[in-house]
Every structure is written in C-alpha cells, then in structure tokens.
Amino acid sequence: MTSTTPTRTDVLIVGAGPTGMLLAGDLATAGVSVTVLERRPEGTSNLSRAFGVHARTLEQLDARGLADDLVATGHPLNALRLFRHLSLDLSRLPSRFPYLLITPQYEVERILQRRAREAGVRFEYGAEVTALRQDQDGVVMDTRTADGTVTAHHAAYVVGTDGHRSAVRSALGLPFPGQAVIKSIVLADVRLSEKPDGLLTVNGTGDAFAFIAPFGDGWYRIMGWDRLSQRPDTDPLDLDEVRDLTRRALGTDYGMYEARWLSRFHSDERQAPAYRVGRVFLAGDAAHVHSPAGGQGMNTGLQDAANLGWKLAAVLRHHADDTLLDTYQSERHPVGRLVLRSSGGIIRLAMAHNPLQRTARDLFARAVARISPLNRKAMGVITGIGISYAADRGAHPLTGKRAPDVRLADGSRLYEALRTGRFVLITPAGPDTPDAPTASDPRVIRTAWTGDRRTTLLVRPDGHIAWASERPDPAGLGKALARWAGPAA
Structure with missing residues (x-):
C-alpha cells in the first residue's frame, strides 16, 4: 500500500x-x-x-444552456396516466417544457x-x-x-x-431509516418487433404490472413487478421471464427478442x-x-x-x-x-389488489382528475413545478416560490439571464425606476418587466424568488442580498 x-x-x-x-x-x-x-x-x-426528465429539471438545465441539447435526445410525453381513472395533462404546465422528456x-x-x-x-x-x-x-x-x-x-x-x-x-x-416498499422489480432494456401504440405503455392486471418506454434508438425500457414472484436482487433474470410478465400485464410482449440489460432491484423509502x-x-x-x-x-x-x-x-x-x-x-x-x-x-x-383497496383508489383518482386544484397540486409535486420553499413570516407571498420563465424588457427570457449563475433583479420598466443597491454589484443582473407590472423581484440563481416588493424598497433589497449573497464587494 x-x-x-x-x-x-x-x-x-x-x-x-x-x-x-x-x-x-x-x-x-x-x-x-x-x-x-x-x-x-x-x-x-x-x-x-x-x-424521465421532468419540467422543473428541464428548467434548471435551461438555466445552464443545456436543456435544448437534452430535449433533442428524447421524446416528449404530454400526459401521465397513473391509474385507469387518472391522467395528468402535462401540456397545461406553466413552463417552456410542458411534458415529461423520455430520455x-x-x-x-x-x-x-x-x-x-x-x-x-x-x-x-x-x-x-x-x-x-x-x-x-x-x-x-x-x-x-x-x-x-x-x-x-x-x-x-x-x-x-x-x-x-x-x-x-x-x-x-x-x-x-426507512423500509423496502417493493421487494422485487424487474428491469430490462429490450428490442421489440411490434411498436407499442403509445409513447408510454402502462397496465396492471391481477398480480402483474408492467410499463414500456422507448429510448428512441430502437431500444425500450421495461419495468415490471410480479406479486407472486418476489425474488432477491441476486437471482438471475432472463428474457423469457420478462416476456411472460409483460404478456400477463399488457396482453402481449410486442415480439420482444433481444436484451442488452437485465436486472432486478428492490425499491426502498429512506431519508x-x-x-x-x-x-x-x-x-x-x-x-x-x-x-x-x-x-x-x-x-x-x-x-x-x-x-x-x-x-x-x-x-x-x-x-x-x-x-x-x-x-x-x-x-x-x-x-x-x-x-x-x-x-x-x-x-x-x-399495488392495490383487493376490491376495497381498488375501489378507494378509483375514487381518489376520479377526485384528483375532476377537481382542478387537486389536479394542479399533483402535477406540481410530480413535475417539480409546484415546489416552493418556506418564507419568513411577513414576507411577500411570492418569496420562496419558483420564478416562471418570463419575458424581459430586452426580449430575452429570465432563464437565459440565469445562465450567468447570478441573481436577477427584475424591476418595473421605465426611466423613473428608483436606483437600488445593485448598480455596480457583479453578483446581480438588473433587468425589467415587459408591460406595466410594478412588482420588483430578486430571483436566486436556482430560479426561486429570494425577495419581492410591490413598492420601491432599496433597504429591503439590500437586506435580502446580504442574507442570500453575502456582503457587497
């Protein structure tokens, strides 16, 4: 040694x-x-x-100039069907990326x-x-x-x-700490003789569940679970087992004929x-x-x-x-x-399998599908668009929330301005906008809204709002900068 x-x-x-x-x-x-x-x-x-890459992650990549390159490698999925009665319409997301990118x-x-x-x-x-x-x-x-x-x-x-x-x-x-939530999941990357109808094919029948997603290069990802076959991660997996599980869950194996990867794993919930x-x-x-x-x-x-x-x-x-x-x-x-x-x-x-559990699931799914606030909440959590951070008592209601990719007065977008890795200060447009303690601060890009919006926002480099005000408040802005960015040089 x-x-x-x-x-x-x-x-x-x-x-x-x-x-x-x-x-x-x-x-x-x-x-x-x-x-x-x-x-x-x-x-x-x-x-x-x-x-799968969700909308909020694509926004973060966009703030680094990487999103468009990644989008070119995959396929957008405009809806998520979680259960028979619940489909989330991702095309309604308030984002430049209203979809799940399959890549x-x-x-x-x-x-x-x-x-x-x-x-x-x-x-x-x-x-x-x-x-x-x-x-x-x-x-x-x-x-x-x-x-x-x-x-x-x-x-x-x-x-x-x-x-x-x-x-x-x-x-x-x-x-x-935590626990295993699923003890045996089957994963495989395979080729199919028959192309599935949808971009994401999902179904469960009886004791079998499976879904298929395309990589776009002729290979497909299969993930499946068999309630009757909970086997250790170390057990070998062959293509015949994947075919059988897929047929039982989806009604066909789509002419599955080659695998480049076969694996078992268990899924934990731990933090x-x-x-x-x-x-x-x-x-x-x-x-x-x-x-x-x-x-x-x-x-x-x-x-x-x-x-x-x-x-x-x-x-x-x-x-x-x-x-x-x-x-x-x-x-x-x-x-x-x-x-x-x-x-x-x-x-x-x-995983619900007895009649009572399935009835409860269907009722829940129908409620989320039909009640708009619940539907938006579900989409916001799953895609990350709805994730906000707690703000101090008395802070502006926008503090801690994700900043949308708004158009700015110079014609650019907010997430293009964030590519510098700096804070972005968005002020009301017009020559009478008061000076703020950012005029010569290299950590801050100063820009303006299009239109007549009067809110001033300080957006953090991660696209969340650090501070906001409906009136000129240089002292408040200075305190926010000192807290989140440190003392001015």
Whole structure:
C-alpha cells in the first residue's frame, strides 16, 4: 500500500452521477475548484434506471444552456396516466417544457459531464472512500484505489452524491431509516418487433404490472413487478421471464427478442435525518431514496444540486455567512420528505389488489382528475413545478416560490439571464425606476418587466424568488442580498 501527495480543493464531490456532475459544473463555472471522486472505473454507464426528465429539471438545465441539447435526445410525453381513472395533462404546465422528456439517464450524464470538464472539474475514477474527518477549518477524506494507493484529499467542503449505499453518509455515522416498499422489480432494456401504440405503455392486471418506454434508438425500457414472484436482487433474470410478465400485464410482449440489460432491484423509502453535518453535505440518493413511481428520483437529486451549488459558491467566493448553507437542509429536506410521501402513495395505490383497496383508489383518482386544484397540486409535486420553499413570516407571498420563465424588457427570457449563475433583479420598466443597491454589484443582473407590472423581484440563481416588493424598497433589497449573497464587494 502506497500513499500519494495530499490533494487540495475547495469542494470535494463523491459520486459522478447526474447530481454530482450538475453540482460540480455549477461550482466550477462560479470559479470554485472542484474534484469529483468516483468509485467506478471511468466511462459513463448506460445501464441506468432513470429515463424521465421532468419540467422543473428541464428548467434548471435551461438555466445552464443545456436543456435544448437534452430535449433533442428524447421524446416528449404530454400526459401521465397513473391509474385507469387518472391522467395528468402535462401540456397545461406553466413552463417552456410542458411534458415529461423520455430520455435515458446516460444522456443526462453525458451533457453534465461535458459541461463539468469544460469548466475545469478534476475527475478521479476508481477511488473508494475509506475515512473522513473534519474540523472547523476543513475536511480530510482518505481514498484507496484498486492497486492499494491511498490519498488524503483536503477540501473546505465535501458533498456526498454517491448513491443509496453512500460511503460519505456511512463515514458520518448517519442512519438511513426507512423500509423496502417493493421487494422485487424487474428491469430490462429490450428490442421489440411490434411498436407499442403509445409513447408510454402502462397496465396492471391481477398480480402483474408492467410499463414500456422507448429510448428512441430502437431500444425500450421495461419495468415490471410480479406479486407472486418476489425474488432477491441476486437471482438471475432472463428474457423469457420478462416476456411472460409483460404478456400477463399488457396482453402481449410486442415480439420482444433481444436484451442488452437485465436486472432486478428492490425499491426502498429512506431519508437521512440530516443533509448537512458540519462541512459535509448529502445530495441525491445519498440523502433520500424512494419508489420509482412518478419518475422523481434523478430529478429530485438534480434539484438538490441546483439548490446547494450557488450557496457553496456564495460562501467560498463572496464571503457569504456560513449559515447560508443551513438553508440547504431547511429547504431540501422537506422536499425529500414530500417526494417520499407522494411516490410512496402512488406505488401503494398501484399495488392495490383487493376490491376495497381498488375501489378507494378509483375514487381518489376520479377526485384528483375532476377537481382542478387537486389536479394542479399533483402535477406540481410530480413535475417539480409546484415546489416552493418556506418564507419568513411577513414576507411577500411570492418569496420562496419558483420564478416562471418570463419575458424581459430586452426580449430575452429570465432563464437565459440565469445562465450567468447570478441573481436577477427584475424591476418595473421605465426611466423613473428608483436606483437600488445593485448598480455596480457583479453578483446581480438588473433587468425589467415587459408591460406595466410594478412588482420588483430578486430571483436566486436556482430560479426561486429570494425577495419581492410591490413598492420601491432599496433597504429591503439590500437586506435580502446580504442574507442570500453575502456582503457587497
């Protein structure tokens, strides 16, 4: 066993999945030095479970200039049918992306990795975390490679984005309480002789459930569950079993004839009690895992990263108070809990098998389908569009809410302005707009509404509203900037 010279970086990210790479790209673009450690060998895996990107995630990617490239790799799905009586019309979403984008996770990883590398992120593959220690000045993390080489990595902050078996979480001694919600799910990427009628084919009959989604390159993702065959993850899976399950659930196997990937897994519902321990953070599956219902897993992790990245940059680059980082826990932990409840509710309703449970499910589905506020709430949670953060008592009602991608006076869009990674101040149009404490602040882009709207908004780099006012309030704006961005240079 040999040791190498210790490395030093501002932020050390453990895990090169989508969450880690979005965070790494954000930090490096903001001028923060970043090293990403990955236990796996180099090379993006295409054996991924996620295949859907929701509207809010596409908005976050749009704020980084990446959404259009990703949209070109997939197929938009304009409606989600969760049960026989419940269909969510995504085309009504108040977003530039009123759909679920069906595209494999490896396409998301590809564009995020490209951005991170172009921004100067350093990657180390084949590095397994063996120890972690921290004090008030920083964190030291030890890693070991396959040949036994040990390296001590020094960083101001560490973020664990290393999945549900997170070595970072284990090194912190954090529990991961929860339970298995489905004990045996079948996954396969296959070719079909017959093309399914819809973009997303879903059905359940008796004890079998299955759905099919296209990747767009001739391959299809199959996910299925058999109540009568709850087998360990380690049991082998063959194409015949997938065919049989698909026929029972969907009435046909669509001429399934080839598989490039076959796997079993179990689905847990778990959440770490803390997303921050001193100078160490958890994000994505390292912080929370839940059922695949609603396709919220990867999306929630990416939105964790979007929340944390600009805050770390503000502390490291602009001397914002370290307490700003506590808002990552206070904002994202409730979101993780909400996703656990919503996805868990969907999967339990889908698994209903006795007549009483199915009747209750149908009544619930009809209510959500027919009552507009319930329908909007369901779409907002599943797609992320409706996620808001708690605001202080007495704050403007818009504070903490997602900012829509509005048109600005110069003809551009808000999410184009957010591509700089800075705060965006939107003021009423007109030459008589009062001066505010942002005229020479490099952290803020100042722009104006189209039309005669009089509200002033300060939009955070993650697209949520930091502060709002219906009247000129330079003092209030100054306090908001000091809180969220640190002292002016």
